[in-house]
Amino acid sequence: MSDQNPNDVSTPEVASVPPPNHNLALPIYSGHPLRYVYQLSTTPYPALLQGSMLLMAPYLSPQLPIQMVASNSTLAQRAGTAKNNGWFSPKVQDSMGPFARTKRVQNVGLSGRSALLFGLVSLAGSWMIFDDDLESGSGFTAAWSGLYLLLNGKASIKWLQYGKMWPLLVSGVALGNTAMYGRRFLTGGFD
Structure with missing residues (x-):
């Protein structure tokens, strides 16, 4: 007979869920820049860069009334x-x-509301990727970066005539995030 008491009511053992990986290591450069950029989309750093640039925009490049x-x-x-x-x-x-x-x-320049909204959304996408949800994080970041470009991309080029370089830099980072996270999301390149 077994050692188990039939009157023993204990909780069954549940398989433990592994903790998130939180891989923050940069990918190893393989010699091909486009391949490296695609590998970089597995990290939260590009979305974190865009979010921090947007949150700094009202301080580094405030709006000018013209x-x-x-x-x-x-x-x-x-x-x-x-x-x-x-x-x-x-x-x-x-x-x-x-x-x-x-x-x-x-x-002329990024409004404080726009910078705050898109900055926080970009940081949320970065957090999703950091928390090992690469599929949702890359789709979320690509969609919101594309929306930022639709709303502010053309205007950031016009703002150059007033000496506003920062919005164009942010639009360049948003274009890069849209391309690399969008490619990862659409091709299903998840580990």
Whole structure:
């Protein structure tokens, strides 16, 4: 007979769940830069870089209020009273003459709300990858980085004329994150 008492009511043994790996080691450079960048998408570092750049944006590159100017011909075009003279529109003929009027003030640069939202979301994607959920983290980061590019990518190029380089750098990192995490998510390259 066995040593077990039939009246013994103990909890059965449950298989233990291994703790997350939290692999923070950078991949080994194999000689091919694109392959290395693809291997880098298994780490949370690119998403962490984007999140920290976005959270620093209001301090390193604050918004500038710019007074925009519109000429009389541009205002007439908006009102619908301008005449079109064939090849030359009134905007080209009259450019910015002495009767230029001011338009509303426009802010140039990343807004604080946009930087905070996309920065925190990028850090959340970085945390997902750090917590060994590479599939969800890479898809989440790729989607939000792509959304950031849709909303701020074209404007970051325009902001160069006002001396705003930081938003363009952030857009470059977002483009890289969209490409490498998106490729990892769409091709199913999970270990």
